[in-house]
Amino acid sequence: MIEVRNLTKYYGQQLAVDGLTFDIRPGLVTGFLGPNGAGKSTTLRMMLGLDRPDAGSVSLDGRRYEDCPDPLRRIGALLDAGAVHGGRTAYHHLLWLAQTNGIDRGRVDEVIEVVGLGAAASRRAGGFSLGMSQRLGVAAALLGDPEILLFDEPVNGLDPEGILWIRNLLKGFAEEGRTVFVSSHLMSEMALTADHLIVIGRGRLLADVGMAEFVAEHDSLEDAFLQLTSRSVEYRSGGVES
Numbered sequence: 001m002i003e004v005r006n007l008t009k010y011y012g013q014q015l016a017v018d019g020l021t022f023d024i025r026p027g028l029v030t031g032f033l034g035p036n037g038a039g040k041s042t043t044l045r046m047m048l049g050l051d052r053p054d055a056g057s058v059s060l061d062g063r064r065y066e067d068c069p070d071p072l073r074r075i076g077a078l079l080d081a082g083a084v085h086g087g088r089t090a091y092h093h094l095l096w097l098a099q100t101n102g103i104d105r106g107r108v109d110e111v112i113e114v115v116g117l118g119a120a121a122s123r124r125a126g127g128f129s130l131g132m133s134q135r136l137g138v139a140a141a142l143l144g145d146p147e148i149l150l151f152d153e154p155v156n157g158l159d160p161e162g163i164l165w166i167r168n169l170l171k172g173f174a175e176e177g178r179t180v181f182v183s184s185h186l187m188s189e190m191a192l193t194a195d196h197l198i199v200i201g202r203g204r205l206l207a208d209v210g211m212a213e214f215v216a217e218h219d220s221l222e223d224a225f226l227q228l229t230s231r232s233v234e235y236r237s238g239g240v241e242s
């Protein structure tokens with residue numbers, strides 16, 4: 001469970017995240033939807049302690065990220081698939097991460113298997129395609145077998161096969177009871193992947209709604225998303241407290 005409360009971030013004079021409050025529940029894929037510049041990445045970075053909020057808080061199963069003694073075992077994240085040392089092999093990238101976090105070497109082989117990188121494990125990550133880099137990023141997020149998983153735009157730039165792989169993987173993690181939070185600027189992708197939707201625009205919460213409810217209420221999801229983000233009024237689904 002992730003609890004976001006009044007989360008606020010300024011960059012200089014610019015308000016990037018504006019008093020966000022919502023919960024992300026386990027056992028579901030929760031889509032974090034918003035147009036470019038809406039504040040999604042900034043919110044994810046604050047969840048991971050990479051950016052300091054100007055106000056508000058994020059609690060991960062009852063604790064702030066900074067207060068987790070073993071963060072990799074609590075929360076796994078894929079923010080930027082390119083953030084690897086290109087000269088290291090996939091195996092050694094994961095081994096370095098595991099060893100600096102007190103994770104058993106055997107787990108490296110397990111996650112390589114889960115993401116289907118077995119044949120490429122001894123190749124340098126610098127030569128990887130985008131799809132392979134995404135797989136390596138997912139493997140790193142899974143190393144600590146965390147209950148909470150965050151993904152920032154994981155399907156960006158992937159081919160249809162890669163998109164399908166990510167989609168099924170996220171659903172599988174949710175079925176295992178994990179808390180899965182995935183950002184996107186594509187309504188169409190979220191409609192196929194997410195069970196629940198958090199929509200933001202200009203840093204503000206616009207919707208906190210079940211996907212099935214959102215689909216039932218709108219003829220065209222793309223139009224509904226456009227309308228929602230072009231308005232600055234808050235939208236709340238019936239019965240969903242946010």
Ligand SMILES: Nc1ncnc2c1ncn2[C@@H]1O[C@H](COP(=O)(O)OP(=O)(O)OP(=O)(O)O)[C@@H](O)[C@H]1O
Nearest residue numbers: 011014016034035036037038039040041042043185
């Ligand atoms: N390091 C930074 N310094 C200054 N402004 C920033 C910084 N990071 C983000 N911003 C600004 O904060 C706002 C939110 O950006 P953010 O990257 O969080 O949005 P996003 O929803 O993830 O967008 P995208 O889908 O384009 O990545 C934008 O106006 C952006 O220009």
